[in-house]
Amino acid sequence: MIPLVLMAGFLGAGKTRLLTQLVPALAALGIRTRIVLNDFQNARVDAARLGALEALVTPLNGECICCGSLRELLQTLYDVPPDPGSVMLIEANGATETDELLAHLTTDGQLRHFTLPLQLTVVDAARWQKRWWHNGLERAQMSTATHVHLNWTERVSTTRLEAVRASLSVENSRAAYVDATAFARALHELSCAVAVDVRLGGRSAMGNSGLPPAATARPRDERAAHTHPFGSATLPLPALVSRHAFEQWVQALPPSVVRAKGLVRFADDPGPMYVWHRVPGRSRVRLDASWPHADAEPTALFIGVAMSLDVIAEGTARLAVADTGHA
Template identity: 75%
Template sequence: MIPLVLMAGFLGAGKTRFLSELVPQLAARGTRVRIILNDFQNARVDAARLGALEALVTPLNGECVCCGSLRELLQTLYDVPPDPGSVMIIEANGATETDELLGHLTTDTRLGHFTLPVQLTVVDAARWQKRWWHNGLERAQVGTATHLLLNWTHKLDAARLAAVEEAIRAEKPRAAFVNTDTFAEWLHTLAARVQHDPQQGGRSTGLQAAEPRARAARAPHTHPFGSIALPLPTVVLRRDFEQFVAELPEQVVRAKGLVRFADDPGPMYVWNRVPGRARVRLDASWPHADATPTALFIGVALPIDALTEAAARLGDRVPPA
């Protein structure tokens, strides 16, 4: 099994620069590196910057890997042969919506030769939250991270650096702050562990992150991202469903599924909780005949029991037909 790393960060944060430092560190530890590098037009330029390193680099020009280039990204991952002792790093472009991409990387059953994803977000500390209307995207890329690297810190005085660190910790208190050396060592150790015990990669349990306590009891490493799909009642009250979505715990970074409402049980909607919006988004759907109402949750250390109970309770107040 191969560790799968999504590397995110706003435009100019220093992702490729960080990779140029990380790859030699991993190579020195005996860990092979594959890189998928996504950018709008100059992916091959950035790939050339990494060409002298001991890494296999695949450039993906075009749109973000969370949308327009998603199919190409997934096909590239499908085609990677089993290579225990290596790691796969996806360098997403600066405009990537990480929650959307993590949803695909976590739930796609054809990615069984990879671990569940971890996410390193590179933050330009000197420009943190100075992106005008893009500040929300920068925060969102931090909000789904499992690891954080602060870049360009030498441009800040001590007071500004402390304020930036405090703001980022408030945005994502569970993420680990790393540097090149500590992340290389962590990733090398992970590659060695999943090489000998694939269950530590998180995908082999079937219900992705549903057994974190059991795995933690016998191994020091558990993957931070997981997913679970839960059935919803056949129909629900709109008010109750909106409240259910609004009260999802903070561990859930992505939530979507199918739903029918008691006041109009004919159509089935695709529902989606969009980060930063107060209301759930509903889109018309044309489901297959065997499609049923469902809820898919993706996140860190998901509270499985609480989510299951909350989903089941949605049917308690629906009047009988």
Template identity: 70%
Template sequence: MIPLVLMAGFLGSGKTRLLTELIPQLTARGTRVRIILNDFQNARIDAARLGALDALVTPLNGECVCCGSLRELLQTLYEVPPDPGSVMLIEANGATETDELLGHLTTDPRLAHFTLPLQLTVVDAARWQKRWWHNGLERAQVSTATQLHLNWTHKLEAARLRTVESALRDVNARAAHVTVEHYAAYLHDLAMAVREDSARGGRSGVVWATRTGEKREHRHPFGSVSLPLPAVVDRAAFERFVEALPEAVVRAKGLVRFADEPGPMYVWHRVPGKQGVSLDRSWPHADALPTALFIGVEMPVSQLREQIAQLTG
């Protein structure tokens, strides 16, 4: 398998700058680097810049990979040949909604030659939460991260840096804060540890020993589970169920029928950062059944089953 890394971060956070430091670190360790760049205007310019650093770069000019350019992104990933010992980095543009994209990267069976995705979010420490109406998007990009890298810390006084680091922990306490050097070593070791695996799945983590004998572990951070819903549910009870989903669930969606209107079926999904559930009238295949698909980080599946069971009460 090939480690799959989504690189996120708000506009100007320094993602491409980080890549210019990360690529030489990986190539020096013998790790081949593949990069997909998604940028509204500069993808081809940055592709030339990064390609000169001994990386195979595919530019995706156009819309964000979480929506308009998603099909092109996935097709590019499908066509990546088996290449044990390499890593695949996706540099998403600054407007990317990471939860939506992680849903596709986690559940698409045609991506089985990659590991379940990691997410490195690059944070401009000097401008953290100074984005006006985009502050919510910046927090959301941090909330799904498995690792965080802080840029421009030299511009901050010590008190401001402590405030930013504390705020990031409040948003996402799971994410490890990494330097470029440590992250390069981590990705190299992970690439070596999974190079003999033919497809994702089968084990929930990878353990390996470093050259100094230190034990390291990579646990697949994101997972998905599909659970059946009752044939019909009470509408108010279902809305309460969605609102009470555990924080570990990054994305939730599926099909549902309601007791007060048992004929039509609806596509439902929870909108991150918003209350309530979104419903769209659907005309599914005759054999489609009510279902709930959950995508998240170390999700409590037994708790989800219990919450669904309560819908039948």
């Protein structure tokens, strides 16, 4: 099983710069590195910067891998052979919506030769939250991180650095701060752990995700025995739900849920089925029209960190009770 890492960060944060330090650190520990490098036009340029390193680099030009280039990314991952003692690093371009991409990486049943993903977010200490209308995207890339690398710290004052750290903690208090050496050691430990797990049969569930194997639509939380912060789960929704109760339930989901979406039908208008999203920072649930397959059922997908599935499931039960007599 191969450790899978999503490397995120806004444009110019220094992701490729960090890779030039991380790959040699991994090599010194005996870990081989594969890299998928995504950018709008210059993926091959950045790939050339990594050419002197001992890494297999696959450039993906075009759109963000969370949307337009997603199929190409997944096919690249599907084609990676089992390679114990290696890691896979995905360097996403600066406009990537990490929650969307993590939803695919954690639920795709063809990625069982990888662990569930870690996310390393690179933050430019000098420019954090100075992106004008892109500040929300930068915060979102931080909110899903398991690890964070604070870059360009030598360019800022002590006061600015403390303010940035405080702001990052507001967005995500769980992420561990790492430099290239520390993250290389963490990946080395993970690589050793999952290699042992494969030899023993790979039957252990994730440690602190809060998701038992039976709770997921696909047994994705059996991909690795190591303690892993990310989990994914799908739950069925009642055939018809109270619109008001549903909106209350979605808005009350715990902060550990970083992504929530699915299909829903409402008792007051049972004809159409909507795609619903919980959009962070918005007070209402977003509903989009859909044209589902005939066998599509109302459902909810959750991506989160140390989620309590029991609490979420109790909420769906209350939706069913609300729907028995009222719309």
